Amino acid sequence: MFRSLTLYNYRAWFFGALISNIGAWMQSTALAWIVLTVLTENDAGAVGINMALQFGPQLLLVPISGLIADKFDRRKILLMTQTSLGLLAVALAAITVTGVVELWMVQIFAFAFGVTQAIDAPARQAFVSQLVGRKFLPNAVALNSASFHGARLIGPAVAGVSIAIVGPGWVFALNALTFAAMIIALLAMRTDELEPSPRGAKGFGDIVQGLKYVRRRDDILIVMLMAVLLGTFGLNFQIFISTMTLEFDADAEVFGVLSSAMAVGSVTGALLSARSERPKYSVIIGGIGLFAVGIAAAAWA
Numbered sequence: 001m002f003r004s005l006t007l008y009n010y011r012a013w014f015f016g017a018l019i020s021n022i023g024a025w026m027q028s029t030a031l032a033w034i035v036l037t038v039l040t041e042n043d044a045g046a047v048g049i050n051m052a053l054q055f056g057p058q059l060l061l062v063p064i065s066g067l068i069a070d071k072f073d074r075r076k077i078l079l080m081t082q083t084s085l086g087l088l089a090v091a092l093a094a095i096t097v098t099g100v101v102e103l104w105m106v107q108i109f110a111f112a113f114g115v116t117q118a119i120d121a122p123a124r125q126a127f128v129s130q131l132v133g134r135k136f137l138p139n140a141v142a143l144n145s146a147s148f149h150g151a152r153l154i155g156p157a158v159a160g161v162s163i164a165i166v167g168p169g170w171v172f173a174l175n176a177l178t179f180a181a182m183i184i185a186l187l188a189m190r191t192d193e194l195e196p197s198p199r200g201a202k203g204f205g206d207i208v209q210g211l212k213y214v215r216r217r218d219d220i221l222i223v224m225l226m227a228v229l230l231g232t233f234g235l236n237f238q239i240f241i242s243t244m245t246l247e248f249d250a251d252a253e254v255f256g257v258l259s260s261a262m263a264v265g266s267v268t269g270a271l272l273s274a275r276s277e278r279p280k281y282s283v284i285i286g287g288i289g290l291f292a293v294g295i296a297a298a299a300w301a
Contacts, residue, residue, distance in 0.1 A: 001275045004140040009189045010131045016185025018147045020082070023178025025155025027089060029259055030163055030171040031106065032238040033252050034096070038168070039103040044243045046103065050110045051238060057114035058121060063207040069122040070206070075194070078127060079186050081120035086179030088112055089172055096169030130195045142273040149266035152259070160256015230288070234295055237262060244298070265290075 004010045032047050040046045058065075069077065092109050095101045132140040162171045214220050237259065245255040269287055276283075 001139075001271060002143065004132050004136045004143055007132055007136070007193075009193055010136075010140060012185040012188050013128075013131055014143060014147055016182040017144070018151055019181035020178050021148055021151030022155045022158070023089075023175035025152050025259075026159040026162070026171050026178075027092075027175040028238065029156040029159035029256055030168040031110070032242050033159075033163060033255060034101075034168045035103065035106060036242050036246070037252075039101070039106065042243075042246055044239055047239050047242060048236075050107060051236075053107055053110040054114040054117070057111065058118040061115065061118040062122065063210070065119045066122045066210070067206055068119060069126050074123045074127040074130065075186055075189065075191070077123040078120065079183065081116050081123070082179050082182045082186070084116045085113065085120070086176050086183070088116065089176035089179065093169050093172035093176060096172055097167075098169075101169075133195045138276070138278055142270055142276075145273065146267055146270035149263045149270055153263035153267055154260070156256040156259030156263075158256070160253040160259075163252040163256070226288075230291070234291065240298065244301070265294075 005014060031050065035047050035050050036042055036044070088109060092106075095105060128140050128144060129137055159171050162174070214224070241258050241262075242255055245251075245258060248254070269283075273283065
């Protein structure tokens with residue numbers, strides 16, 4: 001299950017990413033809560049706009065950011081994006097702790113985070129293959145998912161307690177500190193052990209070629225369609241969990257616990273996937289079915 005961790009570079013990456021992801025989930029939880037309860041009067045629409053500003057750039061810029069990840073050194077790209085995200089978190093913490101924060105400021109920060117993450121995400125995902133090579137890639141991808149959802153298990157719960165004790169501004173400050181873990185991990189890597197990555201990308205013509213390639217691959221189109229449907233109608237956790245918390249007359253601590261509870265199944269599924277040499281359709285279809293049941297239960301509640 002943990003065979004990729006036998007590789008030094010992947011170990012450094014895994015633990016650096018785990019700490020960084022915990023901070024990211026802490027910030028995400030605090031950001032939703034401050035928009036919903038501090039900067040507005042329980043306006044779920046404002047939370048939705050904030051999410052759109054964070055994730056919209058990733059949708060619109062993905063062809064360009066994918067080209068950047070193919071054309072340049074991914075490790076150096078990640079060093080720049082992680083540093084930028086850390087500095088943005090410091091600035092967000094500063095305006096929140098000093099009490100000058102307003103909704104429009106948070107929206108600007110959300111957009112800045114979104115643009116930076118749009119460049120970071122393709123480089124981060126493609127970099128895994130350089131860390132482990134083809135042999136360990138399925139296992140490494142599954143462990144990455146376990147790390148991401150393990151952070152989701154810890155981060156929101158810690159954020160909920162921290163918001164109640166010290167306020168959301170200090171949660172943003174803690175997130176800024178966690179970026180140091182990823183930066184240290186990237187700097188500590190043995191570059192001579194990294195798998196070489198192809199440098200075939202030359203310009204925007206490569207984007208057109210990529211779109212043509214995807215159009216010819218029905219299997220990739222199906223996966224993308226699944227991701228669009230699930231992402232659009234199902235993965236709106238920040239909105240429906242935060243508003244459910246208010247419906248139940250609960251506080252930030254409960255919001256954090258509810259957000260963390262969702263990660264239990266995700267971590268379990270990721271670890272089960274890590275045990276397999278290759279993905280299984282039965283697991284994918286079963287997981288989607290259970291997801292639908294869970295969402296229906298949340299709606300009934």
